[in-house]
Amino acid sequence: MSSGVGNRNGTSWHSNTRFDSSRLTMATTKYFEPDWGTEVTASLPVRFDFAGRAVKSLRIDWDERLFAVHGPAYAVVDGDTVELGATGDIKRSLHVELPDGATELVLRSESLNAYPNENLRDVQRASFRMTTEDASEEEWADTLQSAACNAWSLEATVNWVCHEGVVVPARAVISSIGPYAAPTGVSVGLQYADIVGAPALAPTPGDAETEPVEVSATIESTMHDGVREAVLVTTGQLEAGQQIELVFEVDASDSKPQPFREFVPRLIVTPPQNVSGMRLSEKHSSFPVTPSGSHLSTYEPAPTA
Structure with a gap:
């Protein structure tokens, strides 16, 4: 699951004053309990619609491993955006004084991914306290949505080479990082120039005491307009530590x-429909280009003796 922003209903305010909680807009992110058996979705309010309430100040706290809040904050007053000064430890808390007539407060936030160390202890759930013009206070704390799971992760790497002036894959490896097995139905798609044939599926190497392990998967290859597309789909679980290795007819x-x-050219890993327990490795794709669109390498052929 990727991190995102959206409205979440059903959040309660711990005060005697009723508040329409659908007027909160949330940023979300995911982490796991220390034993990797529970995934948790955490939320942080990033937009507050005061709906005519005369709010004077607000303090918000969060876990710095899950979220970052960047100053300044902004208020909406009479339809205009007003930049606000803020105090507090910007890494984990923020306090703002709101001008008269403020109808909204907006925070510049970032949802963080703690991978590969996202099995966290002692998480501080996000919370805030606001004070209104009549000096009353209202509090909110995230409820943390959790679900049982078996955490798993995949990471993809590709060895790109230049063959006859065209960049193509020489080897692609999909690694199951664990701690539990990746589920059946993982799809690995490769697109590259059709000057290289379909890949072969190599067995997972064994150790000194075991034989190589055959990966349970199917491979289909099609061609269109000079582009070959090879798609591998796993038909069994990929145990932690196991790899899918695709080898091509070029190696240098x-x-x-x-x-x-x-x-x-590209490689894209697509998870199965059920992504329960999937860790966000951010290594599900590979393109042989830099962010500016240039080649990753000059691909100079290795010198020969």
């Missing part, structure tokens, strides 16, 4: 690459 660069034009 023999030329310098031509500029990318309309097509860039």
Whole structure:
């Protein structure tokens, strides 16, 4: 699951004054309990619609491993946006004084991913306290949505080479990081120039005491307009520590690459429909380009004796 922002209903205010909780907009992120057996979705309010309430100040606290709040904060007053000064430890708390007539408060927040160490202890749930013009106070604390799971993770790497002036894959590896097995139905899609044939599925190497393990998967390969698409789908679980290795008929660069034009080769890992327990490795894709769109490497052929 990727982190996101959205409205969440059903949040209660711990005071005698009723408040429409649907007027909170939340940022969310995910972490796991220390034993990896429970995944937890945490929320942080990032937009407050005061709905005509005369709010004077607000203090909000959060766990710095899950969220970051960047100053300044902004209030909406008579339809105009007003930048606010803030005090507090910006890493984990923020206190703002609101101007008269403020109808909204907006925080600049970021949902963080603690991978690969996202099995966290002693998480501080987000909370806030606001004071109104009549000096009354209202408090809120995140309820933390949790579900039992078996945490799993996948990481993809590709060895890109330049063959006849075109960048193609030489080897692709999908690693099951664990701590539990990745479920059946993981899809690995590769698209590259059709100057290289379909990949072969290599067995997972064994250790000194075991034989190589055959990966339970199917591979289909199609071609269209000079592009080959190879799709592997797992038909069994991928145990923690196990790898899918795809090997191609080229293994080293023999030329310098031509500029990318309309097509860039890629690898995309697509999880199964049920993503319960999936850790967010952010390593589910590979493109042989830099953020600016240039080649990752010059792919200079290795010198020979």
